[in-house]
Amino acid sequence: MGVNPLEAEELIRDEDSSDFEFIVYDSWKISGKTAENTFNKTHTFHFLLGSIQGEFPVPKPRSERPRKGPTTEEKKTMPDQLSEMEESHQEATEKEVERILGLLQTYFREDPDTPMSFFDFVVDPHSFPRTVENIFHVSFIIRDGFARIKLDQDRLPIIGK
Structure with missing residues (x-):
């Protein structure tokens, strides 16, 4: 019963007999x-010597695969409307920046x-996307x-001339 010293202290306080204190002290001594006999010397690592002295394997050369060029179908995937939409989007961004x-x-x-x-200038408390757009335009x-x-x-950002 008395290997844990915290439990042993509680039991010693509960029991007033000196016999119990001697038993707890004696069990710790034993x-x-x-443990002293078991951990008397440090063991060597002789079992690792074989794996440390081994040769490292030579890395295999990497073989490159031939790359495939884009086919005609892949080239035609970009629609014509997208370039028109990009131009109109760019114009809208310019107008918003000017505003x-x-x-x-x-x-x-x-x-x-x-x-x-x-x-105060860029944050829209009701719309996160609008706040991001405002930061984009101010940039x-x-x-x-x-x-x-x-x-x-106060180390807060301000906009000045």
Whole structure:
């Protein structure tokens, strides 16, 4: 019964007899002597010597497969409408960037020394996709140098001239 020292302490507190304390102490002493005989020396790793001294296998050369060229069917998969749609989408993006630039210029004409909070300008609390589009459009304005993003004293982004 007394191999765990925490359990032994609880039992010692519960039992007032000194005989029980001697039994617990004696069992720990016996357990220690048994472990001492078992772990008296460090074992060597002689069983690993054979696997460490072995030769490493030579890697096999990789063979490249001939690549297939695109067939005529694969070339024709791009529809003509897509290029027209890309152009109209690009024009819509340009118009939206110009509209947002106009809003920024109006704001800076009215109060040129006060920067605008980036989050207040781009975040739409009712539409996540609209917020992403706003960030996308503002990135063009920043890239073209019409505005700059800085950090204020609270390390939050602001849009300034």
